[in-house]
Amino acid sequence: xxxxxxxxxxxxxxxxxxxxxxxxCEEMRLHIELRTQANIEAGMNPETARSxxxxxxxxxxxxxxxxxxxxxxxxxxxxLQDVRFGTRQLRKNPGFASVAILTxxxxxxxxxxxxxxxxxxxxxxxxxxxxxxxxAVCETNPHLGLDHYVTSMGAYFDWRERTSVFQELxxxxxxxxxxIRGRNGTGLINVAAVSANFFPLLxxxxxxxxxxxxxxxTPEHGNAVLLSEGLxxxxxxxxxxxLNQAIELYTAS
Numbered sequence: 712x713x714x715x716x717x718x719x720x721x722x723x724x725x726x727x728x729x730x731x732x733x734x735x736c737e738e739m740r741l742h743i744e745l746r747t748q749a750n751i752e753a754g755m756n757p758e759t760a761r762s763x764x765x766x767x768x769x770x771x772x773x774x775x776x777x778x779x780x781x782x783x784x785x786x787x788x789x790x791l792q793d794v795r796f797g798t799r800q801l802r803k804n805p806g807f808a809s810v811a812i813l814t815x816x817x818x819x820x821x822x823x824x825x826x827x828x829x830x831x832x833x834x835x836x837x838x839x840x841x842x843x844x845x846x847a848v849c850e851t852n853p854h855l856g857l858d859h860y861v862t863s864m865g866a867y868f869d870w871r872e873r874t875s876v877f878q879e880l881x882x883x884x885x886x887x888x889x890x891i892r893g894r895n896g897t898g899l900i901n902v903a904a905v906s907a908n909f910f911p912l913l914x915x916x917x918x919x920x921x922x923x924x925x926x927x928x929t930p931e932h933g934n935a936v937l938l939s940e941g942l943x944x945x946x947x948x949x950x951x952x953x954l955n956q957a958i959e960l961y962t963a964s
Contacts, residue, residue, distance in 0.1 A: 840914040
């Protein structure tokens with residue numbers, strides 16, 4: 712509550728700056744006049760009495776600055792002065808103003824885009840349980856100049872059987888785009904092959920049906936598919952009877 716009152720007081724002082732400055736100047740003038748009169752009554756001539764009163768009172772401009780500092784709004788006044796000065800300069804040179812505004816807009820847009828990516832990739836946690844414990848495992852081959860390339864599924868199965876570093880290890884391979892036939896016709900979709908534990912590792916459960924079984928990782932039983940919700944709605948009309956139905960996937964020619 713005290714902080715809110717202080718902010719309100721400072722804003723009020725800023726809005727009433729001219730009135731407060733006028734009252735401050737009048738108060739200092741009265742102090743100087745009273746000291747001058749006291750010096751005259753002490754036997755000084757008027758000119759010497761006023762000069763002495765000014766010396767005793769101090770430099771008026773310095774006192775004004777101290778009073779403004781106590782209001783706590785000097786930085787805001789300086790900011791407003793800089794804005795007014797910059798506005799006047801831009802009005803005098805419209806060409807420069809256009810270039811400056813365009814440059815500023817491009818800079819703000821670029822910074823906003825970079826921050827959005829930085830925030831999504833590094834700052835905002837991924838929407839999975841224990842996302843801070845998720846890591847991506849890749850291979851390197853300095854002799855071939857390969858750095859962080861995706862391993863083969865054979866190597867993945869070998870890692871999963873032999874390593875004890877990870878609590879769980881899942882694999883995924885993006886296969887690219889494949890034609891598919893649905894109720895809205897044929898179209899291209901993105902397809903990936905994943906291990907049976909891929910979705911459980913990420914804490915994802917299907918809206919309908921079940922996740923993959925362990926035996927479905929083998930080629931002879933690898934005909935089960937899971938549809939994304941977007942594909943289920945756009946291509947199959949969110950039909951709940953899609954379970955256990957055959958879906959036609961085509962080999963792109």
